[in-house]
Amino acid sequence: MRKVFYISFLCLLTSLTFAQPKDIVVNWECNMEIEILSGRFLVGDTVAARGNFNGWGRHDLVQSIDPNIYVSDSPDTAHQVEVGDTILLYKFFYTPNTWEGGSDKPYVLTQSDYDNGEATISRPFNDGTLATVTNQPTDVVFQVDVNGAISAINSLPFPVINTVHVAGGTSPLQWPDLGWPDGQIDRMIPLYDDGSHGDETPGDLVFTTTVTFPAYTTFEVQYKFGVNYGDAVNNGGGNDNENAIGANHVIHLFSTAWNCTTLDTFGIMGPKDFVTDVEPVPTTLPTAYSLEQNYPNPFNPATMINFSIPVGGFVSLDVFNSIGQKIATLLNEDKPAGTYQVDFSAANLSSGIYFYKISSGNFTETRKMILMK
Secondary structure, three states: OHHHHHHHHHHHHHHOOOOOOEEEEEEEEEEOHHHHHHOOOOOOOOEEEEEOOOOOOOEEEEEOOOOOEEEEOOOEEEEEEOOOOEEEEEEEEEOOOEEOOOOOEEEEOOHHHHHHOEEEEEEEHHHOOOOOEOOOOEEEEEEEEOOOOEOOOOOOEOOOOOOEEEEEOOOOOOOOOOOOOHHHHHHOEEOEOOOOOOOOOOOOOEEEEEEEEOOOOEOEEEEEEEEOOOOOOOOOOOOOOOOOOOOOEEEEOOOOOOEEEEEEEOOOOEEOOEEEEEEEOOOOOOOOOEEOOOEOOOEOOEEEEEEEEOOOEEEEEEEEOOOOOEEEEEEEEEEOOEEEEEEEEOOOOOOEEEEEEEEEOOEEEEEEEEEOO
8 A cells, every 4th residue: 555655655746747937028007097188197108117127227217008007128138037926126217217116016926927938017107097086276384393303314313403404205205215315305205393484383393294195105105314415514425315215204195185184203114194184163253162973984994083172272182092092192282262173094003993082171081983994
């Protein structure tokens, strides 16, 4: 019996074939429909694939029969690869300086690619579809607290903070070239701490600016701040001084977003939720404090919270998770008497039960809300 089993095993083994590494032809297709609809991509701009396959240089694409689709005129070659290999890390790009946002895009070789000896990498620019872009222009108020800010280059506090700029991967934000050279400060958007451009308190080292993202903007926005751009004496050793390459701030817009505010702390990177708007509701002055149930509830990912204060004063409105950790501050300022609506996006939170709490004068109240994704 053992001999029969051994012979059967040898027969099975000899029937197996093991794939060997081989060269694979790589074709490119980039759907530019959303960029064209938005007006960001103009006639004469050039689309390219850039990645580790060409040292992040430009492999220019050409317009196909479909005017929205740009394709490679000549293919690339991935050398000696096997099924399951990540054969490329890449991004699409168009002139003069618009990169896709987010992390580098990987392409993993499939069995079909291997068998055919050919792979076609086909995506919309920024993975944008009509379901994943804003419906109208969106004003985003960027604020960053640079009190005690430390340069990521030399790990020392900045001697003085004269200027703060923001860069990013979603137009009109732009990334400077690698190394953030001095000559590309024109690609940066300045923030202000002088009471202008939405800045509330001059000289408090909370810098502010408003950026208008046009309709058809993809939801994920990655960005980063730089202190004392081009000021070699005070920039800590370089212009890209907030954090390491690839570590960015992230917010997520949504289809109906039109006015959003986010407050960052210099050097604390990653995704965050934000207040999308705080607006007074036209009505008679309230006679009592109140905190209404959010609507809709359950919600995904945005909801509205209404509250009333009969006397003007300082108001804080915070969100907590189910174990009591504060995960967002929606309001933390003086407000005149009135009824207000706060729009809150929880795109970066996981499904679950959350609590929101208001404090104003001697009044406090807490309510529960449910996020269901």
